[in-house]
Amino acid sequence: xxxxxxxxxxxxxxxxxxxxxxxxxxxxxxxxxxxxxxxxxxxxxxxxxxxxxxxxxxxxxxxxxxxxxxxxxxxxxxxxxxxxxxxxxxxxxxxxxxxxxxxxxxxxxxxxxxxxxxxxxxxxxxxxxxxxxxxxxxxxxxxxxxxxxxxxxxxxxxxxxxxxxxxxxxxxxxxxxxxxxxxxxxxxxxxxxxxxxxxxxxxxxxxxxxxxxxxxxxxxxxxxxxxxxxxxxxxxxxxxxxxxxxxxxxxxxxxxxx
Amino acid sequence: xxxxxxxxxxxxxxxxxxxxxxxxxxxxxxxxxxxxxxxxxxxxxxxxxxxxxxxxxxxxxxxxxxxxxxxxxxxxxxxxxxxxxxxxxxxxxxxxxxxxxxxxxxxxxxxxxxxxxxxxxxxxxxxxxxxxxxxxxxxxxxxxxxxxxxxxxxxxxxxxxxxxxxxxxxxxxxxxxxxxxxxxxxxxxxxxxxxxxxxxxxxxxxxxxxxxxxxxxxxxxxxxxxxxxxxxxxxxxxxxxxxxxxxxxxxxxxxxxxxxxxxxxxxxxxxxxxxxx
Numbered sequence: 001x002x003x004x005x006x007x008x009x010x011x012x013x014x015x016x017x018x019x020x021x022x023x024x025x026x027x028x029x030x031x032x033x034x035x036x037x038x039x040x041x042x043x044x045x046x047x048x049x050x051x052x053x054x055x056x057x058x059x060x061x062x063x064x065x066x067x068x069x070x071x072x073x074x075x076x077x078x079x080x081x082x083x084x085x086x087x088x089x090x091x092x093x094x095x096x097x098x099x100x101x102x103x104x105x106x107x108x109x110x111x112x113x114x115x116x117x118x119x120x121x122x123x124x125x126x127x128x129x130x131x132x133x134x135x136x137x138x139x140x141x142x143x144x145x146x147x148x149x150x151x152x153x154x155x156x157x158x159x160x161x162x163x164x165x166x167x168x169x170x171x172x173x174x175x176x177x178x179x180x181x182x183x184x185x186x187x188x189x190x191x192x193x194x195x196x197x198x199x200x201x202x203x204x205x206x207x208x209x210x211x212x213x214x215x216x217x218x219x220x221x222x223x224x225x226x227x228x229x230x231x232x233x234x235x236x237x238x239x240x241x242x243x244x245x246x247x248x249x250x251x252x253x254x255x256x257x258x
Numbered sequence: 259x260x261x262x263x264x265x266x267x268x269x270x271x272x273x274x275x276x277x278x279x280x281x282x283x284x285x286x287x288x289x290x291x292x293x294x295x296x297x298x299x300x301x302x303x304x305x306x307x308x309x310x311x312x313x314x315x316x317x318x319x320x321x322x323x324x325x326x327x328x329x330x331x332x333x334x335x336x337x338x339x340x341x342x343x344x345x346x347x348x349x350x351x352x353x354x355x356x357x358x359x360x361x362x363x364x365x366x367x368x369x370x371x372x373x374x375x376x377x378x379x380x381x382x383x384x385x386x387x388x389x390x391x392x393x394x395x396x397x398x399x400x401x402x403x404x405x406x407x408x409x410x411x412x413x414x415x416x417x418x419x420x421x422x423x424x425x426x427x428x429x430x431x432x433x434x435x436x437x438x439x440x441x442x443x444x445x446x447x448x449x450x451x452x453x454x455x456x457x458x459x460x461x462x463x464x465x466x467x468x469x470x471x472x473x474x475x476x477x478x479x480x481x482x483x484x485x486x487x488x489x490x491x492x493x494x495x496x497x498x499x500x501x502x503x504x505x506x507x508x509x510x511x512x513x514x515x516x517x518x519x520x521x522x523x524x525x526x527x528x529x530x531x532x533x534x535x
Contacts, residue, residue: 114358115365122497126478201373206497213500217480221373222489225510229503
């Protein structure tokens with residue numbers, strides 16, 4: 001695992017939950033917990049493997065909520081500002097205006113980032129209770145720290161963790177899962193950049209936490225209806241792991257403060 | 259009275275129609291607006307098409323230019339799609355640089371071209387590593403009444419089928435390309451991707467081909483792109499309310515029917531253009 005992007009001091013990597021417990025209890029209000037995703041787990045007919053993933057919340061002081069999310073070598077930093085005053089031109093009379101900005105690692109945001117921004121924004125809009133903050137603005141900034149595949153799902157996970165950290169009212173949580181179908185027709189969850197390049201089709205889904213339904217879908221490459229259904233089923237299975245991780249990490253965090 | 263109701267409570271107004279399984283413009287929930295197609299409307303472009311889906315009007319022009327292939331892909335040409343939503347087409351767009359919707363639409367079209375392999379970029383190569391065609395596909399919205407993505411894909415596909423590239427020979431002595439504008443040949447279209455857009459009302463009711471009013475009131479949007487082999491080229495749902503598997507299957511079934519209709523329409527128009535000549 002490459003750890004060059006964030007100071008190594010803040011990292012806790014654990015394969016066993018007990019080790020994570022010890023380590024997280026030593027970090028004060030910060031939270032970091034890596035899920036041992038490297039272990040193969042067989043659920044039903046298909047196996048769902050995710051790379052090691054981890055998260056750190058409230059690591060920035062200025063934003064109202066912040067989180068960094070790491071999936072393998074892919075790493076995204078998210079910050080949320082708001083509810084704050086809104087520009088008159090963007091004001092919506094019955095709900096808050098959500099703005100999502102994606103900053104690539106190098107250069108300026110391009111058309112691809114715009115389209116990803118749209119996907120993240122509409123997913124957040126669906127889960128946030130925006131009508132509780134009419135005529136106000138919410139800004140979500142996503143900074144790419146390192147891209148090694150499954151970037152859109154990492155954006156979604158980082159966004160959800162940051163929104164949770166900001167304490168914004170939400171109707172449900174959401175997570176992102178990327179699936180790649182390789183040339184043999186095998187489904188790979190959470191692919192690396194190299195696996196993405198070799199794949200025949202690539203799909204990213206956002207899954208909600210209440211009914212495990214598909215909130216967002218973005219695909220590349222051509223695939224059959226059957227393959228799509230398989231990928232959705234695999235993503236729903238993988239989402240269980242991520243939601244369990246959300247739950248564990250929030251529980252760990254608040255068990256110390258309460 | 260009805261006009262006042264529509265202005266004051268647009269959502270309630272639409273709901274009262276949807277309750278009766280119809281829509282304010284008299285359509286059923288899974289009914290498209292009339293699609294009109296005109297091919298070869300711009301004489302100065304290498305290929306062009308004008309599409310009307312109800313009031314939504316998209317004109318697509320394709321301009322072929324010669325370029326050097328990139329170092330990474332020396333045996334490939336490239337296609338540059340661009341969607342323009344000018345202030346002319348709706349009051350929701352302001353002059354200036356393209357907004358989020360236009361940029362997201364351009365990206366969507368680029369992804370569909372790549373995913374469906376409607377044209378293989380290898381076909382655009384003239385001289386490996388030295389010369390290739392670049393196709394600039396400009397889609398301009400003249401009237402915005404919802405569902406621009408579907409109209410854009412139809413316009414693009416029809417314009418690509420209409421494109422005639424001049425024959426090119428490379429002069430051995432001067433090493434410069436020579437165009438033969440008299441002799442032209444069409445592009446090889448491998449697949450026929452067709453997009454079908456849906457809106458979800460109140461998290462449950464699915465409607466096809468939304469107007470701009472329905473788009474603004476809906477809780478989610480969804481676009482399915484299928485080709486003639488019933489393979490999905492894209493399932494684009496940027497967010498909004500969630501969807502069950504059965505509803506998704508319903509959307510895909512509707513999309514395959516639509517693909518057949520549009521494929522037939524394009525073939526018919528091309529045939530009528532040929533016979534007129």
